[in-house]
Amino acid sequence: NVLLLAATTSLASGRPQYGTPNPHEWIPGGPHDFRGPCPMLNTLTNHGFLPRDGRNFTKANVIKGLGDGLNFDTTLAGIMWDQAIIANPEPNATFFTLEQLNVHNVLEHDASLSRTDAAFGNNHVFNQTVFNTSKAWWTDEVVTAKQLAHSKIFRQLVSRAENENYTFSASTEEFSLGEVAAPIIAFGDTTAGTVPRELMVYFFENERLPEELGWSKKNASITLQTILETTAIVRNATSLLTGGETAPADPHKRRDLHSG
Ligand code: HEM
Ligand code: MG
Numbered sequence: 428n429v430l431l432l433a434a435t436t437s438l439a440s441g442r443p444q445y446g447t448p449n450p451h452e453w454i455p456g457g458p459h460d461f462r463g464p465c466p467m468l469n470t471l472t473n474h475g476f477l478p479r480d481g482r483n484f485t486k487a488n489v490i491k492g493l494g495d496g497l498n499f500d501t502t503l504a505g506i507m508w509d510q511a512i513i514a515n516p517e518p519n520a521t522f523f524t525l526e527q528l529n530v531h532n533v534l535e536h537d538a539s540l541s542r543t544d545a546a547f548g549n550n551h552v553f554n555q556t557v558f559n560t561s562k563a564w565w566t567d568e569v570v571t572a573k574q575l576a577h578s579k580i581f582r583q584l585v586s587r588a589e590n591e592n593y594t595f596s597a598s599t600e601e602f603s604l605g606e607v608a609a610p611i612i613a614f615g616d617t618t619a620g621t622v623p624r625e626l627m628v629y630f631f632e633n634e635r636l637p638e639e640l641g642w643s644k645k646n647a648s649i650t651l652q653t654i655l656e657t658t659a660i661v662r663n664a665t666s667l668l669t670g671g672e673t674a675p676a677d678p679h680k681r682r683d684l685h686s687g
Contacts, residue, residue, distance in 0.1 A: 463525035620660035
């Protein structure tokens with residue numbers, strides 16, 4: 428009974444829509460589907476906001492997927508696609524695939540938070556062992572930009588020390604800062620530069636939008652300006668110098684400054 432089946436499936440996903448299958452049901456990729464090194468593109472693909480087979484990521488598909496899935500502004504999503512199309516080596520390519528993102532040192536880079544370096548193995552499948560070492564730095568329920576920065580710096584330190592082929596250029600740094608800011612942008616507070624730990628961990632570990640934890644896509648559309656501001660918070664937080672903090676690490680430590 429097809430109708431009953433559809434009803435049961437949607438009930439199981441927590442959204443009863445009798446007779447109307449949810450087009451954004453979470454379905455992880457099968458053996459013939461491509462997935463890549465980006466936890467968010469994989470997530471949006473698993474929800475059918477992007478082509479479920481991981482192929483044919485045209486500009487129109489990416490703009491629609493990031494818009495419908497996360498409320499990214501059209502201009503922003505277009506800029507991101509423009510930066511990613513180099514993944515397809517064909518001249519004047521009109522699409523990329525998730526598999527094309529796996530090529531090391533094109534867009535994929537060392538010291539990822541949730542993947543191992545290409546020199547050590549699979550550079551695109553989620554790696555729980557690696558991720559646990561990143562997660563360990565996210566010590567508060569509401570993770571701060573500083574804690575995110577710690578995980579970024581830690582992963583770079585380990586890679587630089589252990590990977591003879593460790594590569595991290597100035598442009599890698601720019602992408603990496605954007606990636607570290609990304610969970611704040613999708614799930615957190617872009618003004619405070621914070622993100623609920625539970626939402627971020629669930630997203631990385633399941634490649635699924637954390638809807639069952641109460642998250643829903645932001646009402647305000649996310650623009651290039653949002654990204655630049657949030658990335659700036661993360662960039663400041665990655666500085667190992669003291670004195671440039673945007674906020675005191677611990678207000679108690681500063682009380683003596685004022686109480687004289
Ligand atoms: C990582 C591509 C959009 C979140 C990556 C990586 C690629 C990539 C190639 C791998 C870099 C590495 O080696 O770690 C893209 C493209 C996008 C896109 C082409 C859109 C056109 C997004 C969005 C978000 C996001 C919208 C979330 C708001 C992340 C995160 C990582 C990442 C958190 C870091 C993963 C880690 O360090 O393990 N992305 N991405 N991405 N991306 Fe995306
Ligand atoms: Mg990587």
